[in-house]
Amino acid sequence: MSQGDRACGEQRCESHVSDAATPEGIEAIARSPTSRRTFIKGVIASGTAVSSAGYLFRSSGSRAAQAQGLGAVERLMTLNVNGRDRRVDVLPPETLAHTIRYKLGLIGTKLGCDHGECGACTVLVNDVAVYSCTTLTHRVRGRQITTIEGLEGANGELHKVQQAFVEELGPQCGFCTPGQVMSAVALLKANPKPTLDEARLAMSGNLCRCGAYDHYVKGVMRAAQEV
């Protein structure tokens, strides 16, 4: 088994690796029958996103930031987040997780590993679940980004997935929950009536250290009945 195979886990992932360098490629892969875990490994292998630079951050506009290198020139861009256009200064190596948590103040998205492994930072980009910690913000310009804050209805009513997760008592410590919710929402948008195995596969990119997987998957199936 080659190193590449091992990194990808599945042979079919190999051909996708180079595609992942473009937003279209990311979306194509995410919509393919590859699990998101495999997908994200492909993205990492291609060097699309470098997470470590995003974890450390500088306060916007600090003189120190400008004096230092690191390609640290922020560019003003428009991001569509939860249906609203948001103007934000973004550094070239900045991850989407960083932008939404620390610049847009949407702290519902959690950073667990910051290495594209745990899924706590999952958000939707054009309705596809992605790890925001390994997605560069500049790559999602012009796309519809949905975070956990964007799911509730106008009057605060919970999304079907959120309601189902409450009823099935999906969360334990709750740190992985926003990511679990977003993965389930993405699944049901693409496949409103998943089988149990399809639900398991779709949720396999979200780790839960408490081990509440069964309750989350039950929540997905309950929400599917409601959608």
Next chain:
Amino acid sequence: MAYRLIGTNFTPPDAVAKVTGRAKYAEDFRAEGMLFCKLLTSPMPHAQVNKIDASEALKMEGVAAILTADEVPQFPPPQDPILSNEPLFVGAPTLAVAAVDELTAADAIERIKIDMEPLPFTVDPLDSLYPAGPDARTNGNVANVKLNLQTVKWDAGDFAKAGDTQLPLGKPAESWEYGDLEAGFRDAKVVIEESFVTAGYSHHSMEPRTAMAYWQNGKCFLHGSSQSQTFVIPQLARYIGIEPKDLILIAEFCGGGFGSKGTAYPIMSIPAHLSKKTGRPVMMRITQSEEYALGSARPGFQGYVKMGFRADGRMTACDIYVVHENGPNLGFWDFRNAGEAMSIVYQPLAMRWRGISVLTNTPPRGPQRGPGQNQTAAAIEPLIDKAARELGLDRVAIRHINAPDAHGKIGEERDPVTSAYLREALDKGAQLFAWDARKGRSGQRKGSKLTGIGVGQAFHTAGAAGFDGLVRITPDGELHVHTGMGNLGTYSYAATARIAAETLGYDWKNVVVEQGDTRRGLPWNLGQFGSNSSFTMARTNYVGAMDAKAKLLEIAVRELGGKAEDYDLADEKIVSKMDKAKSMTFGQAAQRAIQLGAAFSGAEVPENLNPITKSAVAMLAGSGLIGVAKDTLPKKGVVPSFAVTFAEIELDAETGEVAVVDTVGVTDCGTVIHPQNLAGQVKGGNTDGNRHGAVRAPCL
């Protein structure tokens, strides 16, 4: 007795916050003018810091302060230090830098010149026990809680005698025994003698132990990631160097701890020290890789066990020795728990336990979900199967004959247990799993896939008691259950609050659970660890509610006449048994309590309360009817919990991949408060247990 709330499902008050992302964990807080801190961690497993030159770093724009080991409170070794000039593991914090942002702090760390001298190190307890082997610390190689730091070396002969396949059995640091061990082995038909190894591994909570602190009017406000609330306050205050009354801990949510955040841990104090030094709030974000090093990890065992069995499977004798990989600091007593677990799960007729806790330059060890008991289950249970095979017995039957009942005993002192239903759990599991019909398929092969059918048992104690219950009925009629236990994510903070509601006959929708922030008036409660929460806090909230009940009745007597026994509590009212029209609402009674003052309103409190509870009551006094009491209820013996799991697995003999095809878990856990959540806990524990199965390595 029929309960209304106990044993029924409910939605815990914090569940919606978790699914909406509104739950705020330590890293989600911001404060005006907040600085960020980064740690300089040791690249060496054991070193001496000879010199620190931070002059260049301090000259950098945006760098606010540097905090060194010399500036923080010191604790006698082997207690875990806050910062150290003798780092004892890779990733040990040696100093911290606060700056306007994290990149500046990280850049500053790069510019600090630090002269570190490497020292001998060890990651293997046996290496350290070998004559002239390396010691994890300059001042010793053996220590634990209640085991003084000391240097122990075994004889070369101990190692030679053991050879390559058996654990050397040098002089233990501790031991105990009961019964006639020799006779037990003499009477045995089969003797199993094995050495075993279990791996140490990190707790790896999803939320790294980030913390943020600031000071206001002499008080330290600390946002931290903690399993426990008031239990951590005294030690955390010591880490910061202040009195407990001056610490405000905000820890409403905790993104997982698994034992690693159950008690106070030193690095949580670093932002508090830096904030004091700079006069600005300080956020210390911890990365997952830092968490891996400085978080906490389960100690690994290198063990030896010899067990004798009669023809019917009864364990006649057990001799177990655990060499415990303790990490470099105080660690935890998993090795002792191994002895307890053996003694209760198998009830050997005679037993000896020996152990030694050896220091290693590995990430510090701490209690992790079933500390010691789970390593023991992973190591010993397969050997019980081996004994069954040699005796020609069924694998459930051999467990059944050794399992404790209510007369079971535990440990050196042969302490009694309050109850034990391990046999019943085995019976129920065997029936649900269809053990008899399925067990014959174990070992069958299809292509590269092998089927395995198995059974395993585990145990943990509960039973902590003596904490303070605090409830408050406000004039609007609401019941506020004040709990200082913490919110680990098991929802037991809410489930046990229902005990108070049940006791007072409350409708759950009129109950507010106050938790997560010192300013809410939180009593001295056990931390959320050790499988104790439900047991301990049920009692604690019960006594608090019973005190409120007595005060409600007393107020009714004062207002409406008669004696306390003339009244019932019903529908959140105190109602005369003789004349239903004679009643007052709990809200009216609360209003009256405020007027009456003294113990009714919390103006006076019982002397036997913990100072933390007293200050919590002082915070709440005059806002309603206060029910507060210390749990002095009787407790007879150790409170054990047992778990039995049946599983079918599929092993790919070519790749080693194991798939769990089917599993049944039965838990002997006492009265169930919240069935849906219990199911989640059992399944979560099962997931955790699969890991133990996967990482146990027998020395064969």
